[in-house]
Amino acid sequence: MSITLTVREYARLTTSHVAHPDLDIAQVSPTVFDWLCDLNASFSQAGAALVQVQDRRWLKLDNYVGALESPCGTRIEILPKHFEQGDCIQQSRTLLRRMIQASLNLPAREVGAASLQRFDAPLTEWVMGRFLEALDHLVKRGIRFDYHRVEEEQPYLRGQLNTVRQMRQAPSRRHQFQISHDVFLPDRPENRLLKAALGIVCKATQDPSNWRLAHELRSLFHDVPVSRDIAQDLKQWQHDRLMAHYQPVKPWVELILQQQTPLAVAGEWRGMSLLFPMERLFENYVAACLRETLASGATVSAQVSGEHLCIHRDKQVFQLRPDLVVEHNGKRWVMDTKWKRLDSEMKGKHYGLGQADFYQMFAYGHKYLGGEGDLVLIYPRRARFQDALPVFEYAPGMRLWVVPFDLELGRLVCGDAVSLPFCSSHVDGSV
Structure with a gap:
């Protein structure tokens, strides 16, 4: 069973017992503690610092916000250190989502009563929920297919006969036809990326409604192959008029696949982890708001x-x-x-x-x-x-x-x- 831990910037984490845990001090398991130390070492090689190791039992988080998911299933939600009174968790979550949405230019939508009831969910569930809503809307409008040339051997004629290959066949196989024809398939870069993001959501979500919708949508992508090169497929994402209804879901796909976040967790373990340097997030948020005013x-x-x-x-x-x-x-x-x-x-x-x-x-x-x-x-x-x-x-x-x-x-x-x-x-x- 996974555990969700909510803290904020510069919080201190320890393996020792904490009598009164809050947003600034919390207890983690030795497994999570060691994983954070290893993760910080990889960050340090890239010139960043995720945590400050104070001694063998204490860690101090840096100015990153977002969410981390450890291999053992523990989720650490890191909120901005801004509010001091009232419901700091819900206010900070609301602020963080607003800043991420404005900074990354994510599509906005009207907030209804149902979404307001779920607005206190952690960041990762919010991202996955918005992705599933956009994907559900896309599926209702129709998934784009494309023609693919297939060359095969069949006992019947279909499409075009490859005369050269047919003439080179052994006499014992003259009853087989070497043909080539087009097949209308959903094998497109956009659909492969949607399936990849959907696979991550199916494994990571803990919200019952998200889980149900994710598996319903996953069955519709059964015939779509798995993306072998996410970066290349993102470059091949088309933006023409026929693909206009795919555009609202693209930013959420990039966010889940960790291609557009200011800092993504790299390595073999790729849980639902999203980290943002708070300095850069604040800068982008101010710039986005200034452009509007x-x-x-x-x-x-x-x-x-x-x-x-x-x-x-x-x-x-x-x-x-x-x-x-x-x-x-x-x-x-x-x-x-x-x-x-x-x-x-x-x-x-x-x-x-x-x-x-x-x-x-x-x-x-x-x-x-x-x-x-x-x-x-x-x-x-x-x-x-x-x-x-x-x-x-x-x-x-x-x-x-x-x-x-x-x-x-x-x-x-x-x-x-x-x-x-x-x-x-x-x-x-x-x-």
Whole structure:
């Protein structure tokens, strides 16, 4: 029987007994503990860190959110560390889903009463449920078939006779015909990927309604062969008019097959595991929300890389990559997102701001704005950081604004401070 463990970023895990487990401290089995250590070693080889090993009995999670499934069946759900009051689990799950859906541009749909009752399910069940709903809708509209050329030997004529092969047959086999013909089959890259994702869902889901629907749909893909190369099949996914009804399900297929997640769990064990670096997820979420609220004609560019810090031996070195650049009517704003808690009352400690971030923004201002304009640092809004901080001035004409972003509303909160080009419906201070 599988176990589901719900924690949040930077939680501590131990094999020892925990008297009062919560979202920040929990007990895991020695098997899961060792598996996390091995998984962290593979992450470290790729330049990332999943956990911090404090000693032989304690692990501290890093800033990844999502879900992990161990080979022994234990599921670890990791939520964002943002809410402090109320039902933190349900609020965090709702926030995480909203951020993933906006960041990966997943198709949205109207939420009915039935889905609201299941909205407190873990992330993996939510992803699988949305995939099954999209697949069920696709199946009702019809699965696409394609013609495949078949060359075979039969005692009857069908299609075209291969005269060369027929003439080369031994006299004792002249009663057999060498023929080639077309067969209308569901063997397409799109259907092979759907079957692969459906196979994962059938094994991973623990929700009764998901399990029932998954096995009903699986029987409809009985004649579809298994995908031998998922990456190649994804490249061959067609987007023409006849395949338009396949498009809503594609993002969920890519998510389940772990091809589009910012970080997927690699290795022999491929359970239903989805991990997202919270810094990158926050950046993508802010960018997606800004694109919806900016005025017509304004553009948002992510990870711009046109400038370098200096030149060495006629070569540009130390590339500068701000998270976001907003442009409108010839004016430019350079922004960076930081998934960190600020405290507007900690004036003596500079509100919890990092000096290195200010040096970084100073370089952005000189290289991307020519030493004159507005720079913006964006942090998540919380109880102790409700409004934009007083402006920081690098020099006359170059200013740095530190503003909160409302995660629940998906809006930048900057009041009248930063003259960003937002729609007229968002000029009341909560952008």
